[in-house]
Amino acid sequence: MGAVKEPLRALEWVGGADGHLRLLDQTRLPGCVEAIECRDVDSLWDAIRMLRVRGAPAIGVAASYGLVLGLARAVHLEPDAFLERMRELSSRLRACRPTGVNLFACLDRLEAAARQQSGSARRKHAALLDAARALEAENAAACEAMARYGAERILDGWGVLTHCNTGPLATAGAGTALGVLVHAHRQGKRIRVYACETRPLLQGARITTLELRNAGLDVVLLCDSAAAQVMAEGRVQAAVVGADRIAANGDVANKIGTLGLAVNAAARGIPFYVVAPIATIDPALPSGSAIPIEERDPGEVTELCGGRIAPADVPVYNPAFDVTPHGHVTAIVTEAGVLEPPYGAAIRRALQSRTAN
Amino acid sequence: MGAVKEPLRALEWVGGADGHLRLLDQTRLPGCVEAIECRDVDSLWDAIRMLRVRGAPAIGVAASYGLVLGLARAVHLEPDAFLERMRELSSRLRACRPTGVNLFACLDRLEAAARQQSGSARRKHAALLDAARALEAENAAACEAMARYGAERILDGWGVLTHCNTGPLATAGAGTALGVLVHAHRQGKRIRVYACETRPLLQGARITTLELRNAGLDVVLLCDSAAAQVMAEGRVQAAVVGADRIAANGDVANKIGTLGLAVNAAARGIPFYVVAPIATIDPALPSGSAIPIEERDPGEVTELCGGRIAPADVPVYNPAFDVTPHGHVTAIVTEAGVLEPPYGAAIRRALQSRTAN
Numbered sequence: 001m002g003a004v005k006e007p008l009r010a011l012e013w014v015g016g017a018d019g020h021l022r023l024l025d026q027t028r029l030p031g032c033v034e035a036i037e038c039r040d041v042d043s044l045w046d047a048i049r050m051l052r053v054r055g056a057p058a059i060g061v062a063a064s065y066g067l068v069l070g071l072a073r074a075v076h077l078e079p080d081a082f083l084e085r086m087r088e089l090s091s092r093l094r095a096c097r098p099t100g101v102n103l104f105a106c107l108d109r110l111e112a113a114a115r116q117q118s119g120s121a122r123r124k125h126a127a128l129l130d131a132a133r134a135l136e137a138e139n140a141a142a143c144e145a146m147a148r149y150g151a152e153r154i155l156d157g158w159g160v161l162t163h164c165n166t167g168p169l170a171t172a173g174a175g176t177a178l179g180v181l182v183h184a185h186r187q188g189k190r191i192r193v194y195a196c197e198t199r200p201l202l203q204g205a206r207i208t209t210l211e212l213r214n215a216g217l218d219v220v221l222l223c224d225s226a227a228a229q230v231m232a233e234g235r236v237q238a239a240v241v242g243a244d245r246i247a248a249n250g251d252v253a254n255k256i257g258t259l260g261l262a263v264n265a266a267a268r269g270i271p272f273y274v275v276a277p278i279a280t281i282d283p284a285l286p287s288g289s290a291i292p293i294e295e296r297d298p299g300e301v302t303e304l305c306g307g308r309i310a311p312a313d314v315p316v317y318n319p320a321f322d323v324t325p326h327g328h329v330t331a332i333v334t335e336a337g338v339l340e341p342p343y344g345a346a347i348r349r350a351l352q353s354r355t356a357n
Numbered sequence: 358m359g360a361v362k363e364p365l366r367a368l369e370w371v372g373g374a375d376g377h378l379r380l381l382d383q384t385r386l387p388g389c390v391e392a393i394e395c396r397d398v399d400s401l402w403d404a405i406r407m408l409r410v411r412g413a414p415a416i417g418v419a420a421s422y423g424l425v426l427g428l429a430r431a432v433h434l435e436p437d438a439f440l441e442r443m444r445e446l447s448s449r450l451r452a453c454r455p456t457g458v459n460l461f462a463c464l465d466r467l468e469a470a471a472r473q474q475s476g477s478a479r480r481k482h483a484a485l486l487d488a489a490r491a492l493e494a495e496n497a498a499a500c501e502a503m504a505r506y507g508a509e510r511i512l513d514g515w516g517v518l519t520h521c522n523t524g525p526l527a528t529a530g531a532g533t534a535l536g537v538l539v540h541a542h543r544q545g546k547r548i549r550v551y552a553c554e555t556r557p558l559l560q561g562a563r564i565t566t567l568e569l570r571n572a573g574l575d576v577v578l579l580c581d582s583a584a585a586q587v588m589a590e591g592r593v594q595a596a597v598v599g600a601d602r603i604a605a606n607g608d609v610a611n612k613i614g615t616l617g618l619a620v621n622a623a624a625r626g627i628p629f630y631v632v633a634p635i636a637t638i639d640p641a642l643p644s645g646s647a648i649p650i651e652e653r654d655p656g657e658v659t660e661l662c663g664g665r666i667a668p669a670d671v672p673v674y675n676p677a678f679d680v681t682p683h684g685h686v687t688a689i690v691t692e693a694g695v696l697e698p699p700y701g702a703a704i705r706r707a708l709q710s711r712t713a714n
Contacts, residue, residue: 030667030668031665194674196582197556197658197666197667198582199554199556199580199581199582200580202666205658205659205666205667206666206667209667209668209671210668213668213671219671219672220671220672220673220674221658221659221667221671221672221673221674222658222673222674222675223556223557223581223613223614223658223675224556224580224581224582224614225553225555225556225581225582225613225614225617226613226614226674226675226676226679227617228614228616228617228620228679229613229616229617229650229676229679229680230674232616232679232680256580256582256583256586257580257581257582257583257585259585259586259589259621260582260584260585260586260617260621263585263620263621263624264616264617264620264621266624267620267623267624293586301554301562301578301579301580302562302578304661304662304664305661305662305663305664305666306662306663306664307661307662307663307664308388309554309559309562309563309662310387310554310562310563310566310578311387311566311567311570314566314570314576314577314578315576315577315578316577316578316579317551317577317578317579317583317587318579318580318583319583319586322583322585322586322589323586323589
């Protein structure tokens with residue numbers, strides 16, 4: 001397994017109020033580890049849209065810094081004009097990816113911070129940067145807490161299935177589902193992680209394997225289609241995934257493929273854990289059926305490594321997410337503790353305790 | 358959808374007893390339609406192993422012609438020496454791919470034909486060619502019968518999910534599962550086929566879409582991981598797949614990914630049909646747990662279109678097949694009719710009726 005390495009970081013704000021955002025270009029992993037410097041909103045919007053930065057928590061933090069970036073030249077405006085410009089820019093950033101809710105929650109927090117900050121546009125802009133930094137730090141702290149809570153559910157000797165990428169590169173900290181697995185490993189539990197490759201964009205093959213090996217874990221890569229057989233063979237004792245949005249009843253939108261895994265896990269009595277910060281919960285949505293599902297470009301399915309794998313002009317259905325009904329979710333691990341069914345009540349309590357803090 | 362085209366053919370025996378086998382190189386589809394001429398067993402063995410020819414029925418017929426090819430120079434031997442050479446060659450061909458059973462059934466038939474043919478090695482060799490041609494014709498006839506029986510289960514207006522490739526290129530005729538869908542289409546039923554891309558080797562994306570478009574059907578390509586969401590959205594009213602081996606109790610080994618689809622279909626009450634000739638049934642195996650599962654090269658998962666999609670040396674688990682328990686199978690469509698649960702009895706009757714014919 002080799003030496004344990006420092007985890008790669010998804011993003012880093014460089015400098016002060018007139019600084020810029022450095023992003024690792026995750027579309028080029030694992031072959032190429034290269035950062036891009038985002039100095040304006042256009043480049044950041046493109047980076048989020050093209051999944052150069054991805055993972056609901058990381059997107060939320062990146063978009064927050066995007067608001068700071070986009071308003072750097074607006075500090076000479078009157079305060080009201082600054083706020084008006086902020087609202088326009090925030091709307092634009094919200095439209096970038098419709099399924100994840102952290103993006104909206106983060107931008108809400110930033111907008112509130114600027115409104116509440118009295119005085120000049122420059123002071124409001126400084127408040128935005130402070131709020132973005134606070135969100136980044138909060139996400140890192142939330143990852144630590146989720147890792148601790150979640151690792152209690154993982155036992156020595158287990159095989160654990162995971163999907164997509166939910167490690168440091170999907171967050172501003174140690175990750176969500178992968179954070180749990182790395183923490184369990186550091187507790188001395190011998191676990192083997194089965195990582196689904198996660199078509200179409202292969203975040204599991206490209207990024208999860210990289211992060212887990214860097215952290216010293218035993219990882220086995222498989223095609224998404226092999227997960228059911230891996231369960232049938234008794235190789236895994238739990239499945240652990242992240243989330244992009246969780247409805248008030250506990251239904252979970254996550255990377256396409258999650259639902260199929262959850263149904264198979266439920267059919268075999270394999271515990272299915274979702275690990276996500278409280279900011280992933282959208283109490284305004286009564287159930288998962290109201291979550292908008294982003295549909296992405298057919299080329300993601302028909303082109304691979306520059307080659308074409310399907311006849312020209314074949315129609316493609318490429319939903320980026322699916323919705324797992326709460327009945328298939330054993331528990332939701334948050335930084336406020338582990339939520340268990342019935343989720344409606346558990347989620348209300350978690351949100352209230354958070355408001356109270 | 359364009360004009361309906363003649364289906365591509367997987368294989369063709371060219372010439373007489375000293376002829377050769379022409380195979381379409383299916384690994385190069387859809388970009389390149391190119392035949393390879395197999396003039397010895399080595400090239401045929403390689404073609405089967407590399408999936409240049411694939412699909413359990415097509416492999417059975419190809420291997421049968423392979424036996425003819427490999428014994429063309431043995432016609433001057435004494436009859437007993439010819440039969441000895443035949444047994445060696447047959448053993449070698451059987452080892453090529455372990456999961457599908459048609460290969461074994463076809464070679465059994467050829468060996469019996471040569472043994473039963475009295476006289477010289479040359480006459481035995483001619484009997485082998487006759488038997489191979491008979492198997493090819495029987496498979497074509499079986500495909501026609503399966504298509505007719507199966508199409509009765511497909512209703513106008515349905516969406517139908519399928520996996521891997523089960524069309525003309527997987528057989529010596531109209532196909533198994535795809536044959537059913539094309540027949541339903543020709544009956545005037547408006548159906549939309551959702552084709553899973555079928556990682557790792559993408560037979561669904563590369564071949565199924567091509568065959569269905571050539572036949573004039575409405576086809577939509579999706580990642581394997583999107584199938585559960587497609588079911589959840591109510592887009593499909595049935596799933597139809599082929600099989601590589603069926604145990605005496607109705608358990609079905611088929612392309613990796615089938616099990617996950619079957620579990621999801623069962624959870625939603627979506628009928629799940631398996632279409633396969635009787636030769637796919639292995640009455641010697643009491644259940645699917647006894648079916649050997651071929652494990653293939655990690656490079657199939659980690660390399661795509663010449664590019665590498667995972668860190669070097671990541672361990673990979675790449676089973677080529679999985680086993681769907683009979684309880685998830687709504688019916689098995691064969692050339693002898695549609696078998697329904699309890700499968701043990703239905704399979705015994707089908708095998709008896711076949712022996713009686």
